[in-house]
Amino acid sequence: MTTAIQVDHISKGFTTGKEKVSAVKDVTFTVGKGELFGLVGPDGAGKTTLFRILTTLLLADSGSASVDGFDVVKDVQSIRKRVGYMPGKFSLYPDLTVAENLAFFATLFNTSLKENYDLVRAIYHQIEPFEKRKAGALSGGMKQKLALSCALIHRPSVLFLDEPTTGVDAVSRKEFWELLRGLQAAGISILVSTPYMDEASLCDRVALMQEGKIMDINSPQGITANFTKPLYAIRSRNMYELMRALQQHEAVESCYPFGQQHHVVFKDDRLRPDDIRTLVTPLAGDGLEVERIQPTIEDSFMDLMHQ
Amino acid sequence: MKQFLFFVQKEFYHVWRDKRTMLILFGMPIMQILIFGFALTNEVKNARIAVLDLAKDNASRGIIEQLSASRYFDIGQYLTAAEEIEKAFQSGTVKMAVVFPSGFENHLLHGNQATVQLIADATDPNVATTLANYATGIIMDYQSGRRGAQPAPLSIKTEIRMLYNPQLKGSYSFVPGVMAMVLMLVCAMMTSISIVREKEMGTMEVILVSPIIPIRVVIAKMVPYFLLSAVNIGSILLLSVFVLDVPIQGNLGLLVSECLLFTVTVLSLGLLISSVADSQQVAMLVSLMGLFLPTVMLSGFMFPVENMPTALQVLSNLVPAKWFYYIIRNVMIKGLTFDYVWRETLVLAGMTLFFMVVSVRKFKTRLE
Numbered sequence: 001m002t003t004a005i006q007v008d009h010i011s012k013g014f015t016t017g018k019e020k021v022s023a024v025k026d027v028t029f030t031v032g033k034g035e036l037f038g039l040v041g042p043d044g045a046g047k048t049t050l051f052r053i054l055t056t057l058l059l060a061d062s063g064s065a066s067v068d069g070f071d072v073v074k075d076v077q078s079i080r081k082r083v084g085y086m087p088g089k090f091s092l093y094p095d096l097t098v099a100e101n102l103a104f105f106a107t108l109f110n111t112s113l114k115e116n117y118d119l120v121r122a123i124y125h126q127i128e129p130f131e132k133r134k135a136g137a138l139s140g141g142m143k144q145k146l147a148l149s150c151a152l153i154h155r156p157s158v159l160f161l162d163e164p165t166t167g168v169d170a171v172s173r174k175e176f177w178e179l180l181r182g183l184q185a186a187g188i189s190i191l192v193s194t195p196y197m198d199e200a201s202l203c204d205r206v207a208l209m210q211e212g213k214i215m216d217i218n219s220p221q222g223i224t225a226n227f228t229k230p231l232y233a234i235r236s237r238n239m240y241e242l243m244r245a246l247q248q249h250e251a252v253e254s255c256y257p258f259g260q261q262h263h264v265v266f267k268d269d270r271l272r273p274d275d276i277r278t279l280v281t282p283l284a285g286d287g288l289e290v291e292r293i294q295p296t297i298e299d300s301f302m303d304l305m306h307q
Numbered sequence: 308m309k310q311f312l313f314f315v316q317k318e319f320y321h322v323w324r325d326k327r328t329m330l331i332l333f334g335m336p337i338m339q340i341l342i343f344g345f346a347l348t349n350e351v352k353n354a355r356i357a358v359l360d361l362a363k364d365n366a367s368r369g370i371i372e373q374l375s376a377s378r379y380f381d382i383g384q385y386l387t388a389a390e391e392i393e394k395a396f397q398s399g400t401v402k403m404a405v406v407f408p409s410g411f412e413n414h415l416l417h418g419n420q421a422t423v424q425l426i427a428d429a430t431d432p433n434v435a436t437t438l439a440n441y442a443t444g445i446i447m448d449y450q451s452g453r454r455g456a457q458p459a460p461l462s463i464k465t466e467i468r469m470l471y472n473p474q475l476k477g478s479y480s481f482v483p484g485v486m487a488m489v490l491m492l493v494c495a496m497m498t499s500i501s502i503v504r505e506k507e508m509g510t511m512e513v514i515l516v517s518p519i520i521p522i523r524v525v526i527a528k529m530v531p532y533f534l535l536s537a538v539n540i541g542s543i544l545l546l547s548v549f550v551l552d553v554p555i556q557g558n559l560g561l562l563v564s565e566c567l568l569f570t571v572t573v574l575s576l577g578l579l580i581s582s583v584a585d586s587q588q589v590a591m592l593v594s595l596m597g598l599f600l601p602t603v604m605l606s607g608f609m610f611p612v613e614n615m616p617t618a619l620q621v622l623s624n625l626v627p628a629k630w631f632y633y634i635i636r637n638v639m640i641k642g643l644t645f646d647y648v649w650r651e652t653l654v655l656a657g658m659t660l661f662f663m664v665v666s667v668r669k670f671k672t673r674l675e
Contacts, residue, residue, distance in 0.1 A: 052674060055516045056516065056673065057512060057516065057673050058674055058675060076672075087509050087513065088509075091508065093508075095321060095324045096321075101318065107309075107313045108513075108515055108524075109518060116584040150513070158363070204667075232326065294578070
């Protein structure tokens with residue numbers, strides 16, 4: 001068997017008050033064994049709902065899904081035995097120490113830290129000095145490492161990580177992704193969600209999600225390769241005025257702020273950098289810089305969103 | 308089993324490390340017993356009264372002496388004219404005024420009938436009635452003392468004996484009541500809150516996605532609260548025997564077992580609440596409004612159930628505390644044996660079983 005997760009036309013809605021909101025709309029994808037698969041999308045895209053369906057916490061309205069070959073509706077116990085789940089919220093006991101939290105989750109899965117120490121060693125090694133500290137007093141990055149250790153304690157075959165790096169500093173995020181690579185090497189299939197586009201490039205494959213729908217599934221390279229239109233980074237002294245002028249200009253297809261620059265796509269993709277410079281100069285004022293750049297995943301996401 | 312014990316240990320950590328929980332668990336029972344024992348009593352002691360003695364003869368002086376000698380009254384003011392009575396009440400310094408008309412003893416000796424006027428401040432009707440009764444009793448005593456050797460030709464004497472509580476102490480009735488209240492709060496509220504807290508923190512999500520049957524984790528939560536309640540039962544009984552002088556008439560073993568049974572009843576109620584409530588506030592509100600109020604109002608501890616309208620009387624049967632209160636009053640104060648309370652015990656046990664089954668069945672193994 002080569003698939004770890006199989007999602008087949010899953011839909012799920014909630015009723016809030018009188019309104020019915022559909023959180024996941026007809027989602028289909030497959031995660032291979034040993035794959036690091038990313039679910040990328042902004043808050044409210046339906047990532048958490050999808051995670052909860054796959055971890056048997058919610059029932060889908062329609063469609064079917066399986067994890068490690070087990071159906072998420074019929075084989076609940078089998079799935080609960082073999083998956084590791086790290087919810088988006090910090091889900092450990094803040095009033096228990098690091099060691100106590102780990103021992104609790106080990107007991108929950110009928111195992112002990114000793115038994116699977118080799119698997120969590122790389123991660124736990126970093127928090128071990130704080131073993132006696134209350135989990136509530138850990139830094140954000142440390143908390144996430146502890147939560148990851150807890151999710152791994154029973155050697156799961158599939159790992160579900162719901163926004164593990166949200167609210168974590170850049171250095172800790174980088175370390176966290178390195179740890180995930182290590183787990184992948186140990187043969188664990190990983191489904192990870194993130195709102196950060198830059199993290200998408202660290203996955204084997206990603207699914208871009210928006211408003212409950214998957215817009216594209218591909219390798220990070222594949223996704224950016226699909227972005228064929230020329231992309232320009234433009235900056236000048238007065239960035240705000242520049243953006244408003246560009247967004248209203250008839251030759252511009254899309255323009256959005258991206259860090260220190262504006263990323264701009266023009267309707268006519270035969271335009272040359274010099275043409276663009278002449279086109280933009282009257283709008284920009286002083287200090288104009290125009291540069292043709294390679295698209296990132298975020299550019300692809302913005303592009304897909306506008307389609 | 309090792310697993311279960313570890314879960315219990317974890318719950319103990321939660322309780323132990325939260326100062327506020329500890330304060331509620333152990334401070335509240337002691338506070339309640341002491342407050343009810345010393346402050347909230349409807350016995351009247353040393354009430355200040357005013358005396359307007361227009362007679363100034365032997366009889367009036369004798370009665371005044373006895374009034375002031377009793378522990379119920381302090382004579383705070385001697386008035387000289389009827390107009391001052393109103394003023395004394397308005398100033399709020401006295402609760403009752405005793406008025407002897409002029410020629411009091413004369414009337415008593417020659418007319419065979421004399422009148423004493425008792426004027427009481429009835430803004431608090433219970434206190435007013437109690438004071439008037441006490442004063443009447445003292446005056447009657449004086450009368451029968453004077454009659455002495457020459458008894459009246461015809462008289463009926465009522466002889467009153469207050470069974471089980473000869474001194475008519477309020478503590479006899481509220482110790483069982485406070486016990487019911489404390490157990491209700493400690494067990495039902497604290498367990499439901501601690502279960503719902505797991506839902507709120509998101510830890511329940513992780514527990515659900517594990518091979519363990521989640522209800523076991525929840526049942527493990529009940530153990531520490533059960534043990535802590537046992538400690539509370541002990542401290543309440545010790546306080547009531549040694550501080551409030553309420554003796555335990557019945558079998559101590561029976562009394563304690565009944566208390567523990569009730570503890571399990573409210574623990575399962577707490578479990579039931581937690582399966583309905585989604586946030587700690589809801590759990591607290593439901594416990595307070597749904598359990599605490601009926602316990603106070605309908606258990607018979609504050610207001611006798613027999614005096615309630617029929618609808619409320621029927622409703623009171625659904626309140627576990629009513630049965631518990633009945634059992635404890637009979638075992639602890641009257642000293643009755645199990646033969647007299649087995650029916651009520653059975654009702655409690657049945658309720659417990661019902662709550663348990665419903666809450667285990669209602670327990671959600673998913674998030675919705």
